[in-house]
Amino acid sequence: MIKEIKSRQNELVKEVAKLSDAKIRKQQKLFKVEGFHMLEMAKEANLVHSVFTLKQIKDLESKIPQYLVSEEVLEKLSSTKTPQGVVCVCHLLNEKPIKSDKVLYLDDVSDPGNLGTILRTALAFGYDDVILSKNCCSIYNEKTLQASQGAIFKLNIVTDLDLSKLKANGYQILATEIKGSISLEEVSKPEKLVLVLGNEAHGVSESILKLADKRIRIDIKNIESLNVAIAGAIAMFKFK
Amino acid sequence: MIKEIKSRQNELVKEVAKLSDAKIRKQQKLFKVEGFHMLEMAKEANLVHSVFTLKQIKDLESKIPQYLVSEEVLEKLSSTKTPQGVVCVCHLLNEKPIKSDKVLYLDDVSDPGNLGTILRTALAFGYDDVILSKNCCSIYNEKTLQASQGAIFKLNIVTDLDLSKLKANGYQILATEIKGSISLEEVSKPEKLVLVLGNEAHGVSESILKLADKRIRIDIKNIESLNVAIAGAIAMFKFK
Numbered sequence: 001m002i003k004e005i006k007s008r009q010n011e012l013v014k015e016v017a018k019l020s021d022a023k024i025r026k027q028q029k030l031f032k033v034e035g036f037h038m039l040e041m042a043k044e045a046n047l048v049h050s051v052f053t054l055k056q057i058k059d060l061e062s063k064i065p066q067y068l069v070s071e072e073v074l075e076k077l078s079s080t081k082t083p084q085g086v087v088c089v090c091h092l093l094n095e096k097p098i099k100s101d102k103v104l105y106l107d108d109v110s111d112p113g114n115l116g117t118i119l120r121t122a123l124a125f126g127y128d129d130v131i132l133s134k135n136c137c138s139i140y141n142e143k144t145l146q147a148s149q150g151a152i153f154k155l156n157i158v159t160d161l162d163l164s165k166l167k168a169n170g171y172q173i174l175a176t177e178i179k180g181s182i183s184l185e186e187v188s189k190p191e192k193l194v195l196v197l198g199n200e201a202h203g204v205s206e207s208i209l210k211l212a213d214k215r216i217r218i219d220i221k222n223i224e225s226l227n228v229a230i231a232g233a234i235a236m237f238k239f240k
Numbered sequence: 241m242i243k244e245i246k247s248r249q250n251e252l253v254k255e256v257a258k259l260s261d262a263k264i265r266k267q268q269k270l271f272k273v274e275g276f277h278m279l280e281m282a283k284e285a286n287l288v289h290s291v292f293t294l295k296q297i298k299d300l301e302s303k304i305p306q307y308l309v310s311e312e313v314l315e316k317l318s319s320t321k322t323p324q325g326v327v328c329v330c331h332l333l334n335e336k337p338i339k340s341d342k343v344l345y346l347d348d349v350s351d352p353g354n355l356g357t358i359l360r361t362a363l364a365f366g367y368d369d370v371i372l373s374k375n376c377c378s379i380y381n382e383k384t385l386q387a388s389q390g391a392i393f394k395l396n397i398v399t400d401l402d403l404s405k406l407k408a409n410g411y412q413i414l415a416t417e418i419k420g421s422i423s424l425e426e427v428s429k430p431e432k433l434v435l436v437l438g439n440e441a442h443g444v445s446e447s448i449l450k451l452a453d454k455r456i457r458i459d460i461k462n463i464e465s466l467n468v469a470i471a472g473a474i475a476m477f478k479f480k
Contacts, residue, residue, distance in 0.1 A: 076343035083348060117467050131463055147467070218477070220364035222394055227357050227387070230473040233466075237458070237474045 002056060004068045008076045012067070016052065016089055017076050022138055029092050031140040032103065033150075035084035042090050050105060052077055053086040063229070079142045094175035096156045098129045101192045102239065103171065105163060107208050108135040108199040110222070116147025117229040118197065123151040124238040125233075127195070133205075134160045163211055166194055173212045175204045176235055178225050180217030187216055189239040197232040242296060244308045248316045252307070256329055256336055257316050258291065262378050269332050272317070273390075275324035281390035282330050292404040294319055297326070319382045322364040332380070334438025337395045338369045339434045341418065342479065343411065345403060347448050348375040348439040349468060357469040358437065363391040365473075365480040367435070371447075374400045402449055413452045415444045416475055418465050420457030427456055429479040437472045 005013060019032045030049055042048050043060070046064055050065040051057060054074060060066055069077075075188045077087040085102035104127040108113050115137050122130055132184060137144065139152050167173055172190035176197055196212065211216060226234075247255060258264045259272045267439065270289055272280060283300070290305040293358050294314060300306055309317075317327040343476050344367040354375050362370055379392050379409060408414055412430035416437055436452065438444035449455060458471055466474075 059313075117470060118468060120463060121470050124466055126461060134412055137354045149463065151463055181385040197426075221366060222388065223360060223363045223390075223391055226470075229467075229470065230357060230361050233473055234477045235248060237477075 001062070001064075002066045002068060005073055007139035008073055010073070011059050012071055013069075013076060016087070019089065020079055022140070025092070025138075025140050026149050026188070027231050030089050031092060033144075033145055034080060034085055036086055037152050039086055039088045041153040043115045045093075045153040045222050047088040047090040047093070047153065049091050051086060051088050055085070057086070061153065065238065078134070078195050085091055089199070090190065092215075093152065093157055095158045097157065098131075098156070098161070098166065099129045099233075102127050103129045103131060103166065103194045104134070104210075104232075104236070105131045105173075105194050105195055105196045106136050107133045107198060107204050108202070110135070111200055112141040112143035113147045114227065115141075116144040116149075116151075116165055116234050119144075119148040119151040119155060119157075121229065122231045123154055123235055125236040127236055128154075129156045129158065131158050131163075131194075133163045133203055140237075163194060167211060173208075173216050174216055174235075174239075175209055176231055177204055177209065177215045177217060180215035182214055182216055182220050184198050184216050184235060187214060187238075195232075195235055195239060197228050197235075200228055241302070241304075241397055242306045242308065245292075245313055246310050248313055251291075252314070253309075253313055253316060254332045254386050256327070259321055259329065260382065262380070265332070265378075269331050271332060271385075272327055272329050272418045274320060274327050276326055278385070278390050279326055279328045281393040282328050285333075285393040287330040287333070288395065289331050291326060291328050293326040295325070305433055333392065335398045336397065338371075338396070338401070338406065340365050340366075340368045343369045343371060343406065343434045344472075345371045345373070345413075345434050345435055346376050347444050348442070349374070349437060350377050351440055352377050352381040352383035352445050353387045354440065354469045355381075355469065356384040356389075356391075358472050359384075359388040359391040359395060359397075361469065361473045363394055365476040367476055368394075369396045369398065369401075371398050371401045371434075399451075400422075403434060403436075405446065407451060412454070412472070413448075414454050414456050414475075414479075415442055415449055415452035417449065417455045417457060418419055418469055420455035422456055423452055424458050424475060424478055426452060427478075433479055435475055435479060437468050437475075440468055467477055
């Protein structure tokens with residue numbers, strides 16, 4: 001289905017523009033991404049709901065609504081200053097059971113850029129299952145999506161799963177902590193691993209630290225701490 | 241010297257607010273930072289020019305001008321929504337000769353957040369000398385300063401130094417490249433090292449790649465590339 005929309009006042013355009021708002025995303029069970037790279041990844045993940053584009057996209061399933069829009073309309077739908085020709089509305093991700101032997105647990109990571117970068121890195125090093133605690137920022141935040149470079153479409157991202165269940169299933173819980181008792185370099189990779197990264201300001205929460213089998217530090221000097229996405233990447237690389 | 245300033249229209253306040261602009265910073269040879277943590281680091285580096293604060297700061301050298309300002313004035317001077325009580329005007333950093341045996345070279349890193357995160361990581365892993373190519377973004381950009389967490393005050397940051405000179409002095413040049421011929425894990429740390437990170441979109445430039453002794457890749461899967469600050473951190477950790 002292909003339709004033209006030329007007015008920024010069109011009701012559908014107004015609805016889609018509102019997907020910048022987390023509440024509306026939850027209500028509508030939809031989010032939006034920008035650019036052809038993201039569209040490709042959304043297509044592979046079978047999550048495309050509809051597409052708003054300057055030029056007709058030829059290799060899109062015909063049942064997916066395709067709206068040919070003007071630059072003004074695209075600008076209204078876009079959250080960047082330079083929209084890349086297409087805005088794609090997607091269904092929210094499905095949560096699947098954890099099945100890989102390397103799991104990443106993010107404990108209240110609150111910065112959207114950090115979250116996106118962590119997801120991009122997780123995918124690169126084979127952490128295909130990612131658990132987000134309740135107070136993590138949203139994976140559908142536009143900054144997160146951009147920093148993730150589409151990684152969210154290839155990961156299994158699960159919300160607020162109880163870590164003690166994984167522990168009971170033989171996973172070792174390794175929490176990163178500035179003052180952790182063991183240096184990362186002394187730790188070898190467990191057979192089944194949950195790697196925990198904490199909040200930017202407060203680190204990993206007390207309840208998770210209690211559950212952890214090891215508290216791991218990355219040895220640094222001259223500065224108080226590393227950025228959480230950096231610390232996480234170094235640990236994921238070590239345990240890849 | 242302590243003076244009060246209550247008006248946002250005060251000429252000095254207007255001048256300092258303009259330091260958000262790169263051209264003005266260059267002209268005035270000054271930049272500004274926010275918050276007490278940054279002020280502490282600026283003090284240690286002996287770079288404090290003047291201070292604008294809500295409450296008198298007791299342990300500041302008496303020759304440094306201290307301006308007691310209202311919240312409205314501080315807001316005007318600040319680039320964040322929640323100024324942290326103090327804005328500190330600093331002299332630009334001095335460039336010193338390269339003397340450490342681990343040097344980081346940033347080839348047109350253009351994102352301010354990436355640059356700041358890289359500088360924070362460089363300090364943490366003992367890369368005390370950092371060379372910036374001509375087209376890197378500014379270290380005085382407010383996002384860079386924030387992401388660096390004050391690391392700029394402890395590093396020696398040099399602009400546009402010719403790498404062939406370091407090579408002639410016995411440094412090995414290792415450039416990171418997505419399609420590099422050697423995996424990072426196969427490379428051992430040279431005695432004298434220049435680690436090169438490239439631009440977010442284009443990687444390391446051809447001229448620097450030609451100069452490089454090795455082109456190093458970080459093995460990843462399922463995604464095209466890592467964020468430059470992430471790739472850099474993994475390499476710096478490996479060669480720390």
